[in-house]
Amino acid sequence: MHRKNSRIPSWVLAVLFILTLSVVGWGISKFAGTFIPLWILFGFSLIFSIEKWLYHGLKKYKAIGVLYRIFLNLSILFIIGVIIWAGINLFSMKFTQIPLIGSLIFIGELIFFIWLWSVVRRNSWRQPSMKLTVFSLLAIAIIFSFAGVQPLFEYKNKVIEKISTFIEMQKQEAEKRSVEEKAGQIDRLRDLGVSDPSTVVEELSTNKELKLGLEVLEKVNIIRKERGSSELQWDDTLYKYSKSHSEEMAKRKQLFHTAEGMPYAENAWGGEGSMSWTAKTIVDSWMGSDLHRTWLLCPNLKHVAVGVAISSTGMYASWTFWVGETDYYTDWWYCNGSNKPPSWWY
Numbered sequence: 001m002h003r004k005n006s007r008i009p010s011w012v013l014a015v016l017f018i019l020t021l022s023v024v025g026w027g028i029s030k031f032a033g034t035f036i037p038l039w040i041l042f043g044f045s046l047i048f049s050i051e052k053w054l055y056h057g058l059k060k061y062k063a064i065g066v067l068y069r070i071f072l073n074l075s076i077l078f079i080i081g082v083i084i085w086a087g088i089n090l091f092s093m094k095f096t097q098i099p100l101i102g103s104l105i106f107i108g109e110l111i112f113f114i115w116l117w118s119v120v121r122r123n124s125w126r127q128p129s130m131k132l133t134v135f136s137l138l139a140i141a142i143i144f145s146f147a148g149v150q151p152l153f154e155y156k157n158k159v160i161e162k163i164s165t166f167i168e169m170q171k172q173e174a175e176k177r178s179v180e181e182k183a184g185q186i187d188r189l190r191d192l193g194v195s196d197p198s199t200v201v202e203e204l205s206t207n208k209e210l211k212l213g214l215e216v217l218e219k220v221n222i223i224r225k226e227r228g229s230s231e232l233q234w235d236d237t238l239y240k241y242s243k244s245h246s247e248e249m250a251k252r253k254q255l256f257h258t259a260e261g262m263p264y265a266e267n268a269w270g271g272e273g274s275m276s277w278t279a280k281t282i283v284d285s286w287m288g289s290d291l292h293r294t295w296l297l298c299p300n301l302k303h304v305a306v307g308v309a310i311s312s313t314g315m316y317a318s319w320t321f322w323v324g325e326t327d328y329y330t331d332w333w334y335c336n337g338s339n340k341p342p343s344w345w346y
Contacts, residue, residue, distance in 0.1 A: 010053035010054060011053070011054065013049075013053055014049035014050070014052075014053045014054060015049075017045050017048070017049050018042070018045040018046055018049055020045075021041040021042065021044065021045035022038065022041060022042045022045065024041060025037045025038035025039070025040065025041030025042055026038050028041075031101075032096055032098075032101050032102075032105060033096055033097060034095075034096060034105065036082060036086065036105055036109065037105060037108070039082075040079075040108055040109065040112050043075060043079075043112070043116075044112060044115070047072070047075070047116065047119060050068065051119060051122075065126055066126065066127060066128070068123070068126070069123055069126035069127065069128060070128065070133060072116070072119060072120050072123060073120070073128070073130050073133035073134075074133070075116060076113075076116060076117065076120055076130065077133075077134070077137075079109065079112060079113045079116060080113070082109055083106075083109050083110065083113060086102075086105065086106050086109060087106065089102075090102050090103065090106050182201055185197075185201045185204070186198055186201055188218075189201065189214070189234075191231075192214065192217060192218065192221075192233065192234045193232075193233030193234040193235070193303070194214075194234050194236075195236050208310065209243075209307075209308040209309060209310055210308075212278075212279055212282075212306075212308045212317075213239075213242075213305070213306035213307060213308045213317070214234070214306070215278075215279035216279045216282050216283055216306045216308075216317070216319070217232060217234060217304065217305075217306055218279075219279055219280065219283045220232065220283060220296050223283075223287070223296070223297070224296075224297065227297065227344070229297065229299050229344070230299065230302070232301060232302065232303065232304045233302060233303050233304075234303070234304070234305060235303035235304065235305050235322075236305070237305075238264060238303060238304060238305035238320045238321070238322065239305035239306075239307060239320075241258075241264050241305070241307075241320055242266065242305040242306060242307030242318040242319075242320035243305075243307035243308075243309070243318075244307070245258065245266060245268075245307060245318045245320065246270070246307040246308055246309035246316045246317055246318045247307075247309040247316075249268065249270055249309065249316040249318070250270070250309040250310070250311040250314065250315075250316045251311075253272055253311075253313070253314065255268040255269070255270060255271075255316070256268065262323070263322060263323055263324060264320055264321065264322055264323060265295075265320070265321060265323050266318040266319055266320040266321070267286055267292045267295050267296075267318065267319035268316075268317075268318055269282055269285055269286060269292075269316065269317045269318075269319075270309075270314060270315055270316030270317055271314055271315070271316075272313050272314035273313070273314060274314065274315060275310050275311075275312075275313075275314065275315050276315075277315050282317050283296070286319065290334075290341070291334055292319075293345065294331065294333070294334070294341065294345060295319060295321060296319070297344055297345060298321075298326065298331050298344075299344050300325055300326050300327055300330075300331055301321050301322075301325050301326065302322075302325055303321070303322060303325065304319060304320060304321045305320050306318065306319055306320070307320065330342050333345075
């Protein structure tokens with residue numbers, strides 16, 4: 001007499017396991033005030049049952065195996081979204097009424113994600129891959145959103161609106177900064193005595209030589225201010241003389257001074273071999289020379305201009321001032337027999 005086989009079928013065990021954990025998850029969810037525990041335990045029980053008791057069916061039927069891999073991929077994406085959402089709400093104290101319960105649920109989500117990822121890796125040989133699944137979802141979402149399918153169409157419009165608003169705000173901020181910077185430059189030029197600062201500001205963006213000359217005057221004024229001397233003012237008429245003198249030096253490739261008897265005089269600077277010297281280079285060179293230093297620090301001077309000329313092989317500059325603003329006996333100390341500069345020189 002043969003005994004009848006009383007083994008419980010695999011599908012029955014799977015159903016019982018799923019039902020049991022689902023009931024447990026429902027109870028926890030009611031207590032915690034969120035359905036996340038129910039979804040986690042249901043998902044775990046379903047995938048665990050398939051892996052343990054129904055896996056042979058996945059190997060036997062290829063189409064079912066493909067559907068299972070898609071389900072795993074979607075489950076990974078879903079739990080990632082849940083973890084992000086729960087994490088934000090947990091750390092902002094909006095997840096659950098009891099922080100401890102919320103923390104335990106969040107830990108459970110992380111554990112489920114790690115376990116689920118290991119399952120996905122075991123099934124990595126199946127198609128479609130995670131990359132293909134994500135790409136397909138994005139493609140479908142984009143097609144539906146532009147085809148007018150709700151709510152994706154509405155989401156798409158909101159995203160486009162937010163992006164457009166952001167771009168417009170950035171443009172407005174850039175324009176505001178540009179206006180403020182321009183206003184600041186105009187005030188700076190007005191302080192230097194430039195007669196038409198608004199026009200000069202526009203010119204500075206393309207005129208490197210004029211910009212360099214103004215920077216030289218600014219640096220000299222800083223030095224004079226530190227010494228208690230009055231700041232110098234830019235003179236447009238002197239600038240024409242100064243610019244012309246520097247251009248002539250660049251043409252000749254040598255330094256020279258204006259002939260005596262002219263109403264203006266200058267410091268001359270420059271040379272061949274570089275076109276990238278800075279305002280600091282020019283000022284330091286003049287301050288390091290006994291005679292040239294005199295005309296940067298001279299307290300009697302009120303108006304100056306700095307003309308710069310940049311050639312294809314070098315750079316030249318002139319610090320030009322009105323002779324009539326100087327005192328021959330104190331300022332031109334090196335011409336009247338004295339070998340000692342006045343006190344303000346030091």
